[in-house]
Amino acid sequence: MTGKGRELADMMERRKVDILCVQETRWKGSKARSIGSGFKLFYYGVDSKRNGVGVLKEEFVRNVLEVKRVSDRVMSLKLEIKGVMLNVVSGYAPQVGCELGEKERFWSELDEVMESIPTGEKVVIGADFNGHVGEGNTGDEEVMDKFGVKERNLEGQMVVDFAKRMDMAVVNTYFQKREEHRVTYKSGGRRKQVDYILCRRGNLKEISDCKVVVGESVARQHRMVVCRMTLLVCKMKRSKIEIEKKTKWWKLKKEECCEEFRQKLRQVLGGQVVLPDDWETTAEVIRETGRKVLGVSSGRRKEDKETWWWNEEVQDSIQRKRLAKKKWTGQKRTDRNTRSYSAE
Numbered sequence: 001m002t003g004k005g006r007e008l009a010d011m012m013e014r015r016k017v018d019i020l021c022v023q024e025t026r027w028k029g030s031k032a033r034s035i036g037s038g039f040k041l042f043y044y045g046v047d048s049k050r051n052g053v054g055v056l057k058e059e060f061v062r063n064v065l066e067v068k069r070v071s072d073r074v075m076s077l078k079l080e081i082k083g084v085m086l087n088v089v090s091g092y093a094p095q096v097g098c099e100l101g102e103k104e105r106f107w108s109e110l111d112e113v114m115e116s117i118p119t120g121e122k123v124v125i126g127a128d129f130n131g132h133v134g135e136g137n138t139g140d141e142e143v144m145d146k147f148g149v150k151e152r153n154l155e156g157q158m159v160v161d162f163a164k165r166m167d168m169a170v171v172n173t174y175f176q177k178r179e180e181h182r183v184t185y186k187s188g189g190r191r192k193q194v195d196y197i198l199c200r201r202g203n204l205k206e207i208s209d210c211k212v213v214v215g216e217s218v219a220r221q222h223r224m225v226v227c228r229m230t231l232l233v234c235k236m237k238r239s240k241i242e243i244e245k246k247t248k249w250w251k252l253k254k255e256e257c258c259e260e261f262r263q264k265l266r267q268v269l270g271g272q273v274v275l276p277d278d279w280e281t282t283a284e285v286i287r288e289t290g291r292k293v294l295g296v297s298s299g300r301r302k303e304d305k306e307t308w309w310w311n312e313e314v315q316d317s318i319q320r321k322r323l324a325k326k327k328w329t330g331q332k333r334t335d336r337n338t339r340s341y342s343a344e
Helices: 005-015 100-115 154-165 201-206 249-253 255-268 279-294 312-330 335-343
Strands: 019-023 029-036 039-045 053-057 064-069 074-081 084-092 122-128 168-170 185-187 190-192 195-200 207-213 224-229
Touching: 005 019, 005 029, 005 039, 005 053, 005 224, 019 084, 019 122, 039 064, 039 074, 053 074, 053 084, 074 100, 084 100, 100 154, 122 224, 154 168, 168 201, 195 201, 195 224, 201 207, 249 255, 249 279, 255 279
Parallel strands: 084 122
Antiparallel strands: 019 053, 029 039, 039 053, 064 074, 074 084, 122 195, 168 195, 185 190, 207 224
């Protein structure tokens, strides 16, 4: 990532990518950094700068509820988007040659993150798993389809086992693409699929496409995997708002109503001419008397109060005026066209 922040932001803007998981940032510390064009990088890296993972976001910075920096290999963000809880997890698995203990520690951390997320929330994992899940899906139909690349290895089996444990789906394998759009790592003659996007199996229907983007030069060997996901937002039922019923004080303009109100108020006050000193009590007596004598409104909202005049005749007149103006602006402005438009 050193010196490539703005280049990455430009690529995201061009490709219309809202959220991007990145690995091997090689930045130390636990921070959030702006990289230009409205994009922000949340990252975590150890002092050695060996690994580091991050999640880039565009317009959803204000939607972030929680950031979990588990290690320099696993981190997650929790966002709330229109009432939907979305968890984005970025991971960077140890390479094939690393010790088994380091690999087990990575999967243990990823398990811990998944177990902390409520089942009702959506989860998307974008990770460099450094493994090959392979072509075909015999025996693993519940978590993947058959559009992988080449043969499965031990690290790829760990990915499949994780997906089964957490009821996830390996999204890359569900979309039939040319091999060029499935290969995520290319170096010399080596062509591999090691970067994957995972989601809950129940949310797979919300993903309309997933493919590898070729032709970008931000990373020399790895390629960006793009997933198009549409969040299904549940429409909230609008609660009926209780509108306050108002006293019809305007009736006091009528002499008969005004006189009736005076007499009733005197009766309530026991025939007193001077009002009591306790204003709160007096005000409540006046309001209550007004409600009884003058009545109250229904409390229903009047629809289209401002457009009561928008009848058929007015609409016809507006349509004629629109056509007259079209003639006046689109043709030569003759005296006849000007008079026609002015008349309307």
